[in-house]
Amino acid sequence: MTEITDGSDRLPAVQKKLLAAYSFGHFMTDLICAFGMISLILCLQDRDQIVLLLFLYNFCAFALQMPVGLMADYADRNSVFAVFGLVLTASVLLLPVYHFPVVFAVLLGIGNCCFHVGGGTDVLHFRTKKQWPLGVFVSPGAFGLFLGTLAAKMVSDPLQSLLSENPSVSIGGGFVFPDSFSVLYASAVFLAPAVVLVSAVIVFSAAVFYLSPPGTSSGNGPVDIRPVCAGTKTVSTKTVRMKTDGAENVSTKNVSTKNVSMGIPLAALILFVLVVILRSYAGMTFSFSWKTGLWAFAVVAGVVLGKTCGGFLADRFGTGRTSFVTLLFCAFLFLFPDNPVCGTLAVFLFNMTMPLTLFETAKMFPNARGFAFGILTTALFIGFLPILAGFPEIPLPRPVFYASEALVSMIFLLTGLYIAGGKAGVMKTAGRERTEKQRDAGTEKQRDAGTEKQRDAGTEKQRDAG
Structure with a gap:
């Protein structure tokens, strides 16, 4: 294909x-x-x-x-x-x-x-x-x-x-x-x-x-399982040619186009995995007394439509904005879990980020997307284990617990998106890049000045000899 x-x-x-x-x-x-x-x-x-x-x-x-x-x-x-x-x-x-x-x-x-x-x-x-x-x-x-x-x-x-x-x-x-x-x-x-x-x-x-x-x-x-993101360090080779006394000297040097720590993609990936683990666990803990009959069907429809609409909204407004708005309103609606309308809308909004995390993770593995898909499904399995083991829920009131799950998911997801976009790495190394540019500019000036002096000295010698 x-x-x-x-x-x-x-x-x-x-x-x-x-x-x-x-x-x-x-x-x-x-x-x-x-x-x-x-x-x-x-x-x-x-x-x-x-x-x-x-x-x-x-x-x-x-x-x-x-x-x-x-x-x-x-x-x-x-x-x-x-x-x-x-x-x-x-x-x-x-x-x-x-x-x-x-x-x-x-x-x-x-x-x-x-x-x-x-x-x-x-x-x-x-x-x-x-x-x-x-x-x-x-x-x-x-x-x-x-x-x-x-x-x-x-x-x-x-x-x-x-x-x-x-x-x-x-x-x-x-x-x-x-x-x-x-x-x-x-x-x-x-x-x-x-x-x-x-x-x-x-x-x-x-x-x-x-x-x-x-x-x-x-x-x-070709398969490559190394994660990448917008801030990943890439190194290219630059060829420098100089002429001194009529002879051409050729030298090469490595140029870092984006000087960002290689740990940045891994940090973003870990946050995306944590989002999916939390979503899996949260989906198992949601419990609504009114979820019977048509309301049960409405909740399922909310899950389906949420996953579908999440991708369209992210394409229209951006992944970050969509994640922030949907999970923030989701947390607010979860404060009223005994209301069928609020609960259904909260589930609808909570599921919107499902295709978003999958898409962003796949972007980090452009040459191993099946592997990327499997990373997040493994996270789903990890989120299921506490429920299977019968661990008790966190001793918080149900509305606070549900809203907290949505807010923590939002924080993890937005932080992961910020890191994956390369902004954290760029900010961290902006001063270093400016220093390197200044040093390169200074070296270039010194080299030009030296070449100019050598040329003037050679011209002076030729004139004296004549």
Whole structure:
């Protein structure tokens, strides 16, 4: 795939279609994973086993994206990773591995990982100066999680009764493969979803491979995992030619175009990672007593629209302004979490920064964007661990706690943007650069003066000799 670097708002028709396909695939992948894991957990009684399965699934789905993303960068076949991921997740539901919970959770997580790496890396290569494609890609996943969880709860009772009455039956994520007449009813119930699932996977795979053939390069380029930013030190060579007594002397010297510490990109990256860890943890701690029925759907819609609108607003007003305004108003609205309107709007604003952090991190890894994608998904996994371990919440009133999470996220994100923009490094070394310029200017004057004296002396000698 050819990368667009002109910064225009227009995507080529092929990339628009590919973005639509990946967004649909994201919806399907998260729906399948949510349905599979929730339906499995609801059939289990042992809490330790549930914790183990959740850990394994989330580790494979999120933490593995960093090494798999690096593999995708080198392989340069992003569409292959995306199609393989969705096919694997669907296969886990349809194959009889439901009675092997560990295998089920691991395979489901690996499929999730591969799809996100392939699709996310391809979208990151659409263009380098616009963020809205990222928002469009990441947002449908929230709807998939919501509908998958809802579907799993709807079928949990039939599944539990089926497992208790037929302990030897082979079940794949709720889709039943009958080996006796006692499960014919259940197989009829799950036959239609199975057909729809297989059809959706076939359509997705055909569309992606048609738009981005598996044998063609994705345009990832040579891989380099060293982070860069606007203030990174770059060194070039300058050639200086001087003529003395008719002879030309050539010398070279290194010139630093931006004299900034190489630790600047790493500092910005750490702040972006902290923002994502906090966002992951905060998303798990948000609790609203009114989140039922239509309001539950409204919150999910807020998550989806927030991620989508965040990219468009950042393109229009800038990443810094968008982050500051949205998170500041979000913190204010979180002071009233018992009000459904305020709570929904706060969730909407809180999710706007999701594509922004991903885009800014990807800019720091222009030659390893799959790896960059994986860094932030690993941060999501880290933010999930305290909840999985059952750590108690910070002993603060709920409104203060929620508002504090938004404000701390804003501080980390704005500081990271400031550093990544090179401003901190430029300010730090401005005096040093001025000193170097003055020293170079002084050296140049001395050299010119010396050359002038030598020329005058030579002319004087020639005149005396004549």
